[in-house]
Structures are given as structure tokens and as C-alpha cells.
Amino acid sequence: MEIEVIDAQISPIGRMEVLSRAEAARLSDHGHGGLRETFRNCSLAVLNCGNQLDDGKELLERYPSFDVEIIQRSRGIKLDIKGAPASAFVDGKMIRGIQEHLFSVLRDVVYASNEINGYSGLHSTKFDLGSSDGVTDAVFHILRNAGIIDPVSQPNVVVCWGGHSISREEYDYTKLVGYQLGLRGLDICTGCGPGAMKGPMKGATISHAKQRINNARYLGFTEPGIIAAESPNPIVNDLVIFPDVEKRLEAFVRAGHGFVVFPGGVGTAEEILYVLGILLHPENTELPFPLVFTGPKSTEDYFRRIDSFIGETLGAEAQSRYKIIIDDPVAVAREMHAGIGDVRAYRKETRDAYYFNWQLRIEHEFQQPFRPTHENMGKLTLHKQQPRHLLAANLRRAFSGVVAGNVKNDGIREIEKNGLFELHGDPAIMGPMDFLLTSFVTQGRMKLGGRKYNPCYRIVGEASVASTIA
The missing domain is CATH 3.40.50.450 (Rossmann fold)
Known part of the structure; x- marks a missing residue:
């Protein structure tokens, strides 16, 4: 069945009405330091609202002609959208809530590039992301910038x-x-x-x-x-x-x-x-x-x-x-x-703020971005010979990796290229983990609408049921 798509030019709703020339250039740049891919992919996800699809890779493949360009005008910007899901429109006009979300994406992608990650993917000079307090400060500023x-x-x-x-x-x-x-x-x-x-x-x-x-x-x-x-x-x-x-x-x-x-x-x-x-x-x-x-x-x-x-x-x-x-x-x-x-x-x-829980202590272990590669998943410390809050941090990373392999574009491609993630650890940890993950599979909690689930992980050293379910 042919997928219905719509082309449109959209004006801003919200706070992101103007861009600098440098910001507009990065949003149009396919190369290193450009924001085009991130902005395009997030925009497509917003426009896909209401469709029964939870596979990031499949979404990108379903709308290969989708694109979004920045139009710089004397009175501000517009978005030129090509090949957008028709479900985002009513009688050819974009649903207002989706239009708002589209410009929230633009606002946050630009802010993260300018203030959090730094230009060209370099580390931010405003926030010390190598410290716990620095990461918390970055989170606060993202929330404040978003109102x-x-x-x-x-x-x-x-x-x-x-x-x-x-x-x-x-x-x-x-x-x-x-x-x-x-x-x-x-x-x-x-x-x-x-x-x-x-x-x-x-x-x-x-x-x-x-x-x-x-x-x-x-x-x-x-x-x-x-x-x-x-x-x-x-x-x-x-x-x-x-x-x-x-x-x-x-x-x-x-x-x-x-x-x-x-x-x-x-x-x-x-x-x-x-x-x-x-x-x-x-x-x-x-x-x-x-x-x-x-x-x-x-x-x-x-x-x-x-x-x-x-x-x-x-x-x-x-x-x-x-x-x-x-x-x-x-x-x-x-x-x-x-x-x-x-x-x-x-x-x-x-005397703590009502609007932000400053007193909550969060270890840097919980704040460091975890990239779920085969090497990183295999090296996770999954045993009880560590403080319990650090064990929780490593268990969280293991489950995060399974999420990536299930639904995220990069994670799915990693599995297609290198096979299943392998998880190693203490049998007292891995046994209960395998039992829990298997229950998620059998209860249909891994994919939308009862779609067939192909496991992205293998628990090594345990009799894994989930890893054999197709």
C-alpha cells in the first residue's frame, strides 16, 4: 500500500522564530558538526504521531523522501517540509500541537548544539560535563530554556x-x-x-x-x-x-x-x-x-x-x-x-526549590552517556561485589542497551552488523534478569501491536529462554 505524504511550509509556533546564519548553516549541513540528520530524524518522529510504529530504522526507511529545510526570511524562518506523513495534517493543514512540537525540536536541537555539546560536537565550555554538578546544571538550563x-x-x-x-x-x-x-x-x-x-x-x-x-x-x-x-x-x-x-x-x-x-x-x-x-x-x-x-x-x-x-x-x-x-x-x-x-x-x-530537586544526589555513574555497542555491553559489571547503587547503574545500562537494540535506529543497525548483544555476569544477577526479560517477551511487551519480536541480546552462562524466542 502506498504511503500518503504531504509537502508544506510551516511557520513557527512557540519561541523559536529566528536563527543566526551559523545555526541555519549547521541545520543544513550533512557533514561533521552539522545538525541536519538529528533535526530531520526528530522532526519525522514528531510528524509520525499516532502511527503504530516503534522501530526507528523502519520509520526512516518508510519515508525515504522526507526532508526539512530552513527558509531564512527577513521576518524570521519557515520550515519547508517534503514528504511528511499525511496523518500530521487535517485538510492539508498541520495539526497545531504537532506544529508546536516541531519547533520544540528545533529549539532544543539548536540549544544543545550551542550550549551543551558545543560547536562541531566539541565539549561544552559552559558546562563541565565531566562532573556531576556540571551535568545537573546542564539539565537545569535545558529545562529553563524550554520554559x-x-x-x-x-x-x-x-x-x-x-x-x-x-x-x-x-x-x-x-x-x-x-x-x-x-x-x-x-x-x-x-x-x-x-x-x-x-x-x-x-x-x-x-x-x-x-x-x-x-x-x-x-x-x-x-x-x-x-x-x-x-x-x-x-x-x-x-x-x-x-x-x-x-x-x-x-x-x-x-x-x-x-x-x-x-x-x-x-x-x-x-x-x-x-x-x-x-x-x-x-x-x-x-x-x-x-x-x-x-x-x-x-x-x-x-x-x-x-x-x-x-x-x-x-x-x-x-x-x-x-x-x-x-x-x-x-x-x-x-x-x-x-x-x-x-x-x-x-x-x-x-529551603530547596519547588521547581527543581537540587538536593537529590546523583552519582556521575548515572549521568555518563552509555553507548550500547557490543564491546560496552560485554564489559558491564553485573555482580554483587559493588555498592548497590552502582550495581543499579550497571543494570540500568544493560536494559538501556536492550532498548536500543529493540527500537533505536543505531542500536538496530549495530545488531544487524555484529549479531546479538552478549551480557555476562554473576549467575545470581543474570538468572533473575533472564527470567524478567523472558516474561516481557512472552507478554508481548517488547513491540507494539503484538508484532513479532526478534531478540537483540543473549545472556551468556545462563539457560536463556528469551534469546531463543523468534
């Missing part, structure tokens, strides 16, 4: 994590939880994609309307590697693209006040391991950090397996940092509302 930092607002942001490939029952449950959160005046922040990232926002829009809340925020945090697999849903009214997954994860825990985890796959496990690794750091033991795992009755076994994996790898202290609430959206919302009240009281007492 996310609001010093006037009270703590009310609930971060909702969960899979893009979930059942209809699970999706409806996320909407019920979002509805109850919205009734209590809480805003929603997610990874901005479909499934458990869209459901809470959709539920909250109804309750915010009932409560006559006209300034509700639906924050979406993503990064260039994952955006094609999780195209931003149109409910998001503040989209931010971070340079890498590590800065994206830090933005969640710095900007959020409470956290709800719905059922998901490897990416959700990565997020859980990230946050638990941070909470296991000795300097974070006293910080209030509301964290709830929840789903409908049918997901009770799913969360039992997650809880068992955490207990077997990170121990009882990690298990004590969250609550599991099954099939009770009201209880989840009440837990979040009360927990965020504790966050507010603590930050008021310690």
Missing part, C-alpha cells in the same frame, strides 16, 4: 512511567489514574509517547476541565534515540528533547515531585533501576520521594516479578522505597497527593 522552570508554582508534577506496548485494559487503567490525579490538581509528565505515556495525560485532561484548571501542564521528555519509537502524543503541551537518555532521566527526577510506574517493558525496567539506584545512595535516604507501582488486577503477576527481580538483585532496602497498589486509581492518587505534600514541606523546611 519548564516555574518558580511560582507549587509542587504538583507527577511523573508517569510505563510501556508504549500495553494492552487496552492497561491503557484504560492509566487513564483512570490520570483522571484521579487531575481531580487533585496534579499535572502529568511522561516520556511523551503512546500507551502508558499518553493514557494518564488523556485522563487528566477530563478532570482538569471539570476542575476548571486552565493552565494544566502535560510535560513530555524525550531524546533523539528514542523519539522515533515513541513519537510525542499531541496532548503534550511542553515537549523537551534532551541530548541523551541520561539527561532525560535526570530531568524526570529533578523536575518531578511524585512518580507512578505502570506496566511496561525493558524501557520501564530501565527507569525503575535508574530511580532506585539514586534512592539507594546514602545521601538520599531522608529525601521524601513518592514512588508507586500500579496497574489493573491482571498485572498483579507482572509487578510480583518486578518486585522479585529488585529483591534478588538490589535487596530489601530497594524494595522499601516504593509501594505497589493494584487496581485502585483513587488510592494511587491519594498516595501521590499526600506524598507530594511531604515533598513540599521538606523543601520548604530545607
Whole structure:
């Protein structure tokens, strides 16, 4: 079947109306130091909103003629778009939310190039990315540049994590939880994609309307590697693209006040391991950090397996940092509302900002970008002879590599070129990991719409079931 595409010229919506000549040149440059590929790929992902596709490589191949050019005018810029997915338009006019997202991409790609990564891919001179404080400062500036930092607002942001490939029952449950959160005046922040990232926002829009809340925020945090697999849903009214997954994860825990985890796959496990690794750091033991795992009755076994994996790898202290609430959206919302009240009281007492969690200690191990190559995946330190928060950091990297091999363009190409990733480690770690990953495969949590899953990893030294499933 022929794919319908549209050509259009789009004017800015938002804050990115003008570019310098140097910025426009880098956005048009195919060579070293150019931003063209990143901007093009992220733009296509935004325009692909609503289409059932979670394969970054396949998306690029499906729209080979897609292109976006900068038109410099005396009164500002326009985007000249060729071969865009027709689903982004209604009667030939681009949907406004998607148009806003397109210019959020432009804003963040340019800002990261100018301020975070430096020109031509060199290290930033403004931020010391080799230090923990420097990375945190960079994350803060990205959020501030995107207009996310609001010093006037009270703590009310609930971060909702969960899979893009979930059942209809699970999706409806996320909407019920979002509805109850919205009734209590809480805003929603997610990874901005479909499934458990869209459901809470959709539920909250109804309750915010009932409560006559006209300034509700639906924050979406993503990064260039994952955006094609999780195209931003149109409910998001503040989209931010971070340079890498590590800065994206830090933005969640710095900007959020409470956290709800719905059922998901490897990416959700990565997020859980990230946050638990941070909470296991000795300097974070006293910080209030509301964290709830929840789903409908049918997901009770799913969360039992997650809880068992955490207990077997990170121990009882990690298990004590969250609550599991099954099939009770009201209880989840009440837990979040009360927990965020504790966050507010603590930050008021310690004179910390409401809008950014400066006190949270994040080790540089959690901030360093991890490139999932075969060599790096094979060298991961997956044993218990290390502090638990560092074990969590390495487990997070392992799951991040599987995410890349599943859905990210670069990761998929790495697997096609060199075969499956191999994971080595302590049998006491690798056994539970294999069991958990296998359960994700059998439950259809790796790909959208029950699409066939071809594993990208092999667990060495264990009788791996997942690695043999085709």
C-alpha cells in the first residue's frame, strides 16, 4: 500500500522564530558538526504521531523522501517540509500541537548544539560535563530554556512511567489514574509517547476541565534515540528533547515531585533501576520521594516479578522505597497527593526549590552517556561485589542497551552488523534478569501491536529462554 505524504511550509509556533546564519548553516549541513540528520530524524518522529510504529530504522526507511529545510526570511524562518506523513495534517493543514512540537525540536536541537555539546560536537565550555554538578546544571538550563522552570508554582508534577506496548485494559487503567490525579490538581509528565505515556495525560485532561484548571501542564521528555519509537502524543503541551537518555532521566527526577510506574517493558525496567539506584545512595535516604507501582488486577503477576527481580538483585532496602497498589486509581492518587505534600514541606523546611530537586544526589555513574555497542555491553559489571547503587547503574545500562537494540535506529543497525548483544555476569544477577526479560517477551511487551519480536541480546552462562524466542 502506498504511503500518503504531504509537502508544506510551516511557520513557527512557540519561541523559536529566528536563527543566526551559523545555526541555519549547521541545520543544513550533512557533514561533521552539522545538525541536519538529528533535526530531520526528530522532526519525522514528531510528524509520525499516532502511527503504530516503534522501530526507528523502519520509520526512516518508510519515508525515504522526507526532508526539512530552513527558509531564512527577513521576518524570521519557515520550515519547508517534503514528504511528511499525511496523518500530521487535517485538510492539508498541520495539526497545531504537532506544529508546536516541531519547533520544540528545533529549539532544543539548536540549544544543545550551542550550549551543551558545543560547536562541531566539541565539549561544552559552559558546562563541565565531566562532573556531576556540571551535568545537573546542564539539565537545569535545558529545562529553563524550554520554559519548564516555574518558580511560582507549587509542587504538583507527577511523573508517569510505563510501556508504549500495553494492552487496552492497561491503557484504560492509566487513564483512570490520570483522571484521579487531575481531580487533585496534579499535572502529568511522561516520556511523551503512546500507551502508558499518553493514557494518564488523556485522563487528566477530563478532570482538569471539570476542575476548571486552565493552565494544566502535560510535560513530555524525550531524546533523539528514542523519539522515533515513541513519537510525542499531541496532548503534550511542553515537549523537551534532551541530548541523551541520561539527561532525560535526570530531568524526570529533578523536575518531578511524585512518580507512578505502570506496566511496561525493558524501557520501564530501565527507569525503575535508574530511580532506585539514586534512592539507594546514602545521601538520599531522608529525601521524601513518592514512588508507586500500579496497574489493573491482571498485572498483579507482572509487578510480583518486578518486585522479585529488585529483591534478588538490589535487596530489601530497594524494595522499601516504593509501594505497589493494584487496581485502585483513587488510592494511587491519594498516595501521590499526600506524598507530594511531604515533598513540599521538606523543601520548604530545607529551603530547596519547588521547581527543581537540587538536593537529590546523583552519582556521575548515572549521568555518563552509555553507548550500547557490543564491546560496552560485554564489559558491564553485573555482580554483587559493588555498592548497590552502582550495581543499579550497571543494570540500568544493560536494559538501556536492550532498548536500543529493540527500537533505536543505531542500536538496530549495530545488531544487524555484529549479531546479538552478549551480557555476562554473576549467575545470581543474570538468572533473575533472564527470567524478567523472558516474561516481557512472552507478554508481548517488547513491540507494539503484538508484532513479532526478534531478540537483540543473549545472556551468556545462563539457560536463556528469551534469546531463543523468534
